[in-house]
Amino acid sequence: MLPDIHKILFALYALVAGVFVVWGFYRLYLRNVRGAAATETRFNDLPGRIGYALMTSVTQERVFRKRPAIGVLHSMVFYGFVFYLLVNVVDALEGFFHFAIHSDNPLGIAYNFLADLLSAGVILGVIGLMVRRFFTGGKRDFNFNEKTLLHPGLKTATSSATR
Structure with missing residues (x-):
């Protein structure tokens, strides 16, 4: 649990944010x-x-529909960050109230294991998506539809990046 001054400072920071x-x-x-x-x-x-x-967000069905392999990498990042939101809420509650999640019980073990597993998934997903973006020939995924109105600077930047 946080000292009172830290609680006040955190609450002020959260309010400003x-x-x-x-x-x-x-x-x-x-x-x-x-x-x-x-x-x-x-x-x-x-x-x-x-x-x-x-439901569309949680199942990531649109990502899996057209590109299932890329969908796996994307979902690893998505589910990891969704779980990070839960971890941050739990950490904030632990700072304000007298409770903690420890690894000495099955719930704490599952919580910490899931956090570790999803953190590894985020790292693998980001690395996989970076490899795909910068080192593979799948440039068609990064083109814009002809009807999409783009800023001229963006249009020249994307055309030079895909060469």
Whole structure:
């Protein structure tokens, strides 16, 4: 458990970070509002849309659909970082409350083993995706659709990088 001054400092840091996150999302919201009007209703069947988004994210089905081998690498990174979120929440709770997860019981052993396993998965996934990106000939995966509007600087950077 953290000393009181550390709890206060962490809470202040989290508050400041939260303000920056909210400000960033607000800026993105303003940028989207300035664009073209929505062509479809976005808030109809909101529970169903949220459920579909969660299931699509958790199962990573879209990544596996077209490129299963790349999907495995991508999912290793994704699931590792999702678990890192849980680890950070648990660490924050351990700092504020009197509890800890130790490896002297089956739940603690499973938690720590899963953290280690997923950390290794993140490392392998990132290395695999880097090898694929920089050392293999799969350049078609990194091309943009002709209809996609791109900044001219990005268009020249991507065309010179794929040569």
